[in-house]
Amino acid sequence: MITMRTSPHAVDFGDVRATNLAVVLRHVRANGPCSRADIAAATGLNKATVSSIVGDLIRRRLLRETGPSGHRIGRPAIMLALDGEPYAAIGIAVGSDHLTAMAVDLPGTCLLSWHRSFAEHAASPGLAVAAISTLARRAAARVTSQGRYVLGLTVGVPGLVDGDGVVRRSPTLGWRDMDLRGELVTALRQPGYAIAVDNEANLAVLAEQRYGPYPEATNLAYLTGGASIGAGVVVDGRLLRGNRGFSGGIGHIQVLPDGPACVCGRRGCLEALAGVPALIRRALPDLDVDVSLALDIQEIVRRAKAHEPATLDALAETGRWLGYGASLLANIVNPEVVILGGYFAPLTPWLLATVEAELAVRTVAPQAGGCRIAPATLGTESSALGAAARILDHIDAGHLPELPDD
Amino acid sequence: MITMRTSPHAVDFGDVRATNLAVVLRHVRANGPCSRADIAAATGLNKATVSSIVGDLIRRRLLRETGPSGHRIGRPAIMLALDGEPYAAIGIAVGSDHLTAMAVDLPGTCLLSWHRSFAEHAASPGLAVAAISTLARRAAARVTSQGRYVLGLTVGVPGLVDGDGVVRRSPTLGWRDMDLRGELVTALRQPGYAIAVDNEANLAVLAEQRYGPYPEATNLAYLTGGASIGAGVVVDGRLLRGNRGFSGGIGHIQVLPDGPACVCGRRGCLEALAGVPALIRRALPDLDVDVSLALDIQEIVRRAKAHEPATLDALAETGRWLGYGASLLANIVNPEVVILGGYFAPLTPWLLATVEAELAVRTVAPQAGGCRIAPATLGTESSALGAAARILDHIDAGHLPELPDD
Known part of the structure; x- marks a missing residue:
């Protein structure tokens, strides 16, 4: 006899009301305006529960009544819509x-x-x-x-x-x-x-999931491109946090033994090779004063647009290492898209081909496991x-x- | 105005009945024997829905009636328990x-x-x-x-x-x-x-989650140790599948540039360095005929128990590469435990210290992000x-x- 878990997928029965509230709120968002009876019929919740939940949501101004429906036979039902503006x-x-x-x-x-x-x-x-x-x-x-x-x-x-x-x-x-x-x-x-x-x-990655151009994607990853590199990963529609919230620490995985020193004290970390500061050092060796990352990136974009070979080479090298980083995600979490965020986004026109090539070579699944590379759409505000x-x-x-x- | 997803976390309203069936089934498993009224009270489902669902579950012999409760005032309720033996x-x-x-x-x-x-x-x-x-x-x-x-x-x-x-x-x-x-x-x-x-x-990893000694763990990973190395990952209680089901392909991540040739055609893959066949080649160089992995592992265990230095060195090297592999999981998905499966399980006494040491050094989060290493408990049948x-x-x-x- 094998001992069986009583609940292999945790169901928090104490949280049933929250679950039902969420079901009602999301149903109205997706299908509103709709009536209380519509909600009960669609969700399987009983009418008294729906009325109680809707009352709660109206009192909290998350839903509002929009007046009676004109499309019904018999007594018109009061229709509900999403509020939340307050x-x-x-x-x-x-x-x-x-x-x-x-x-x-x-x-x-x-x-x-x-x-x-x-x-x-x-x-x-x-x-x-x-x-x-x-x-x-x-x-x-x-x-x-x-x-x-x-x-x-x-x-x-x-x-x-x-x-x-x-x-x-x-x-x-x-x-x-x-x-x-x-x-x-x-x-x-x-x-x-x-x-x-x-x-x-x-x-x-939560912002890209909620507001970005990925309406159907439930598996996506985001690589930050500021002073550091980190990954945000959404799996099956939900943020991957891991046991203690320390998921996505991709920047300090060693990708080159005895590689360049990293701010973390190790050598050859992904961040030390693919990071924006490393790119700036490679692409702008003539600028020995750090002005700001934003201004440096503007200068790199200017030089890339002018087809300066040294700049394009520097971007290609960054692209190869970013492709290595993306392949770690593709092999382990198999996302549909790896989004290049932060300062990588405006550089994507020059990074994309090398990132994609390196990703394809380093991913064991065919066609990089279906993973594509895309620039972030929400800018530096993501x-x-x-x-x-x-x-x-x-x-x-x-x-x-x-x-x-x- | 930012366009908003209608449903950032997909709720399949067409699947509400399945969800409710699951809620009832798991409630009875966790709390049975219990009555239909108990289920309705605990889950917020209406009594007619509960009766209909219970009827379905009894008809399918997933639940059974165990007779009236003796502990109630008034009319005794019919109690329900998990069936499923058929x-x-x-x-x-x-x-x-x-x-x-x-x-x-x-x-x-x-x-x-x-x-x-x-x-x-x-x-x-x-x-x-x-x-x-x-x-x-x-x-x-x-x-x-x-x-x-x-x-x-x-x-x-x-x-x-x-x-x-x-x-x-x-x-x-x-x-x-x-x-x-x-x-x-x-x-x-x-x-x-x-x-x-x-x-x-x-x-x-599903087997370890359901039947293994991890009743509280909702983030766990399993490294296979047969002819190949792959990872199974459970995140937040659910199997990580990714976009096309190609998650966990950790065996063919390159961990040593220009390393030994791998069966996949690449060089320096984790599998080529940490895999069981690589260990056998290192630990048993005198055996030039492949008998079977199982017999070879028995021989390695015998030599390790006899403290043969070459065997212990070979195990230590395998342990270091396995620690590297575990650190990829620790950095990216932050599991609570990485389970050493297959033939790694019986070798864990000799692998553990080096796996743990390498994991700690290579994980950016303190204490390896809380990740521990444990042998699989379900043997080669997992x-x-x-x-x-x-x-x-x-x-x-x-x-x-x-x-x-x-």
Whole structure:
């Protein structure tokens, strides 16, 4: 007799109400306007449960009644539609030299998009927390002044973030075991909204999944292209987090024994060979002062457009290493698309052919396992947008916001 | 205005009945015996839906009534418990030199466990199909003669298997674009049960998840250790399949540029360095005739127990490369445990320290991201057992068997 798990796929029965809330909310989003009876018929939930859930959702202004249907026989039914405009989700992305803040409402309207210099702040955790919390406070004040209720704040960072929002390792920022979430809760004096910290690649792939041109894709990966390289991976429609939230740490996999030194202290890491700083060193050896990644990339694009051979060679080498990185994802997680994010996106015209060729050679499955390479479509704002989207995903999963005090 | 997906997490409303069936079945498994009213109260499904679902499940002999409860005030309720004993799921694992067949019932009783030599069959797809279908027919006849209904047959192979059951690539077996599922359906003359073909590592990790000592783990990975190396990965409780089912192809990731030639035609693949055949070549250079992997591994264990330095060195080198392979999984998917399967399992006492050390050095997250290394517990039968478990998982997901003709 083999001992059998009682529940090989965890079903949280305590969470049945949240599941049902999510089912109703998503049904109305996909099929609204629709009536309570329509929802009950389509979902198999009983009418009393649907009425109770709809009441909850209306009270929280996630649904609204749009008036009676004119297309029915007999007593007209009250129709329901998605609301959610009274809510705002705030995302902040921490880059090596800048902060980006965005806010969106539940239906997806962008409420604000701000950029701030951060170069001088990252070195000191205290200054970093002050800069991030100041930006968060201003963003919250702005959307509150528009009559919106702040659902939450998510901060995206390049590095390994655990489930408590502690940045365990960020070679890019030089942070180690920094309790960013705890520091922000203190600095923001426990505001009425939830605060979370997450890996920037995870957030960027959530943004591409929710707002990007991949309506059918349920398996996608995103490679960040800022000061560092990390991967965000969506598997079967859901973010791959792993056991402790440390998935996607592709940048520090060794791809060349005894290769160049990496910021992490190892040698030959993918990031040290395929990363944007490595590209800048190869493509712009004549520029010995780091101006900013953004300006350096503009210069590389200018030279590439002018067909300068040294620049094209440098881009081809970066493309080959990026193809190696993409093949690691293709072999292990078999995504439908690997999205080149950050500064890789504007360079895609010159990277694509070498990335694709290297990917095909290094992937054991035929045709790279069906994996294609595509530039990110949401620009450098993808992590900030994904940070906001993460909060909306939480509502989609049936975790309703606290009622605003009104 | 950002365009919003109507359903970022796919909810298949057409599948609501299957979901509800699964919820009821798993509730009874976890909490039975229980009444229909208990189920309705716990799941939020209405009583008419629960009655209809329970009726279906009883008719299909997945649940049974155990008589009235004695612990209630008022009219005693009829209690329900898991049945499923009338059903058998058959799994067959194809190794490079043997076939393993297993059958289990829904509660987990092992009904049969057979091994057959396969060495002379693999080279010819026609002989292979004949050998596999003969074994399947005999297993089906055995469990049918015990009064059980065959739910399905899953065949596990080392290699990339697409969603249609076509073995796209199997360097180990020398197969390429072989429609194994189609061939088996023909050879078995369209039996009344479902036939599926899947990757052996996927099946092994399903077996460890369902029957192994990881009751709480929802993120686990399994490294096969037969003639080839592949990974099966469970993420968030679910098998990671990827876009086309080609996930876990870790064996042919290059870990040493210009390394030894691999059966796939590349050089320096993980399999060429960490694989069991490579270990045998290193540890038993004096044996120049391939007897069988199993006998060779017995000899390595004997020499390791005798502390022969050359054998211990060979095991240490294999351990280092396996640690490299485990670190690829740790960095990208962050599992809680990497299970050393197949012939690696009996060698774990000598491999463990070097695997762990290499894993720790090569994983960017602290403490290898919480990843530990453990030997497989289900022996060389894990893939065959997982092949059967895959069929039971399908029922757990609410896809009920066709009614037996009785």
